[in-house]
Amino acid sequence: MEKRLAFLLVVLLLAAPLYAGDGYWQQFVHYKMEVKLDPATHTLTGTSSILYRNNSPNTLDKIYMYLYPNGFRNNETILAKEAAKFFVKSLPRDEAAGWIDINQFRWLSENADATPVSAFKVDDSILEAALPKPLKPGEEIRFELTFTSKVRKFQGRAGYRGTQYDFAQWYPKLCVYDEEGWHNVPLHYLGEFYGEFGTFDMTIDVPFEYIVGATGVVTDGDPGWSSVEVDTSLNDSDWQKKYSEMKKALAEQAKSTPRRRVSFHAEDVHDFAWITSPDFVYEKGSYDGIPIHVLFRDHAKQKWSKVVTERGRRSLEWLSTKFGRYPYPQLTITHGLLGGGMEYPMLVMNASESEGLILHEVGHIYFFGIFGNNEQKEAWLDEGFTSFQTRWYMETRYGKMGYDVATAKKNANWLQRHRPELTSNESNRGFAQYYMNSGFNEPITRYAYKYSDGLGYGVNAYTKGSIFFEMLRYVVGEETFEKICKEYFNRWALKHVNEDRFRQVCEDVSSTDLGWFFKQWLHDTTTVDYSLGKISKQMAANGHWQIIVEVNRNDRGVMPVDVELAQSNGEKLVSRWDGMAEKGEVVFTTRQEPRRITLDPHDQIMDKNRIGHGTMRVEFFPDYPRMDYEPPDAYVVTLRPSGWYNDVDGARFGLRARGTYRGLRNLQLGTWFGSRSSELDGYFQFNNRLGFLGTRTTYTLSASKVEGRIMGETLLSFNWSRSLTAQVQSNMQIGFNYGKLDESDYGFRKFDIDGGTLSLKDWSDGTVSSAFINYSVTSRGMNWRSAINWSARYAGEFLGGDSTFTKVDGSVRLWWPSPKLGLYVRGYAGSFIGDEKQITLQDAFSAFGATSREQFQSSYLRSVGSFPAEAHYHLPGGGNLRGYFDQPAPLRKIFAMNVELRRDQQLPLLGKLLRPVLGNSTISAFFDAGRATDLTETTNNLADAGVGITFKSQVPDKWYSFFLGTDYTIRLDFPIWVSDPIVKADGKVDDEMKFRYVLSFQNSF
């Protein structure tokens, strides 16, 4: 009793100066662990003795532990089920699984009577154990557990691949108990971690040839670094030779010393990670006396050698200067197995040597490591902060572009050098704006696994999260912000942080109430939109100018907004309005003549629409392939020459222009000239969001005179999906179309029939005025996809319409894709209702494929002679009966079904030659069947069958992608058998079995 009281006093005395003032407390845990790896069975066995001290003011009656490896036990875990919702199979194969089994759990006590073995409960990845007796405030408890873990094949940040093992979230780890209680949250698919600060004494036992890197400093044994430390700046063969000699020596030594045992000690960390492989090369650097250990796989030498130690040093220097001195005795940067990078205290696992990645992951040793936030609940506090500080560093080092432009340009080809690029800040903000205005915006603060998709989690934690800190810097000012960073470190390093604690620091340092700012940007989905109003300028009698600038707030969100006045002498004045009211005024008085007024000149306030800021310009570019350039202050217009051929116009030459402001206010213009017809054609389309119907509704207006047809269309598009990447996506369009065949020469199409080319009319004379509705819903599961389309068109005698008909059609597609053997099924039905004499040729169904109205959308299929008839071009649609390219009867009604089996198959011999040009190939076997009723009410049952091959090619990012596009598909189908072959001119029926072919640039369906 006395002893306990004395202990309590010591604890309280120790705790008092550390956590004084705000009643803050955190639990303490000390792990002593011995683990042994058996690579032959991918098994890790271990014993962990744990001391847990209750620093909370509450009495605890149980404890919880994370057993994260259990999230990968099978496909029934919480993680696996959530992954499945996003169509990710967390365990592609059973043998990839991994888990951790607790063999024994004992409370350790000085009192020998205490129960030696204890009951515990494991549910998914959480262990729960009732304490033998209540643990009062200030008391501590010791327990020991032994465990066996089957290491999984690399998946979700950890596991093995080849001979390398990445150990992350791998051991029985105390759940955090804080002022909110226990955080016994199992492993989810989205989101990261939360850990209890403490001390780790770890002894790791691996085969002798394995080199080890870990959280902590080596206290006993040899991690093997010096035995694989080579000077990789020597020429390649020299260091390789040295390295293989060293590895030979290791193997030799392993004969007498089969195992390597190395101990690491770490304090003030809330996690412990380690990595081991026999193929690591070691390099050492340092920052201000702090060693930096780098372990990378030998093949990566070219990229990692020397630069990683230097980038690590710069990271520590930057973080130590901006926030506070790196508090740990070492930094280890390792070559991890995962795709990006992942952070642990004192150790990061990175896929590459990228400078930004190193800054980001080492930055995480601060934001989550030193500032131990709950990453599940407030991911912005670690991902947002570190993404922000990475960009801050990169902009400080490389200027406005935010990346190493010189090196990037040096390695770029002609196209990449000429294509305009956004600064990294602009692309970050552009992406955030796109998401925030998509109609699917979610707030920055939300439990990771509660986001509707991975996109929502990612864009909020990283993209919007990092902009939050930039805007905070803008609101409080640069100098104050830097003070905030330092004070945050002073107050909260090596403790648990959260929004309130960070906000308190910001408010204390800036002496400003920032409640509105944190609420608006972290908890709401409000957007911000300001614009300049009336500007009046007057020259007073004394020669001074007075300029009054009105600013309007057009949205609910508020931000202080800068107004900049550029004067005739080039000087700029800036004045800030608090932005709270609906209208505000900024007044400038100056001797100089005012030249230009701009609002939020440096794009600081996340204004969703910078039109009306006095900053807008128009930029013109060639239509570069893969151009991703939507700057905040420019309407971007791309131009490309355009042309094709048809029999009426001859060669067509023209120009096509597309304009956009960040994916909105999209304008398309085109003009062509026919060399034979001397016809001048033109085309116009405008598309934008329809404000009052919400951000997911757009309208499109278009008008054209193209290849003998005059058209006008208005269209409304609705998106009813639940999120941008939801399993079910549904869209509807309603519209009105006016169309007139102005020049009937164009209304034909050529067909290759019975060995000759026949020109047949495929577009009716006169005017069709119609209203239409299209509805589509696509949905996907882990192994299947489906799509349903339905549409109706009503043509009437309004606006000069000559035809009256009602047409309905729809299709259902289902497919089970698989590279080995995929099954694709399509059903289609379409019919005209009413008087068939009114049916227009362009709307009539086709057994073979798409209608003429649909073909009109493709410039190369539009008019007579535009594509060689002998190619038997197949535009998918209608009955999709591929064998009937030579029987083009317009249909009044059709039912059809298409079945296709596909297998990814590289062709032997020929394939090797063609692959660089044609890409990967898929072979298929198909069967099409349908029942077609033509305009004379004759009904035929039709079927065909055959095989096909499809090539899909990704065009490299080089100049010729101007002509080829970014990717293309070439499909050749051979409908060898048709049930009803054509009746030839001589009255004989063609063969059922015959070599036939069709060509297409699209999949069959």
Ligand SMILES: [Zn+2]
């Ligand atoms: Zn991160």
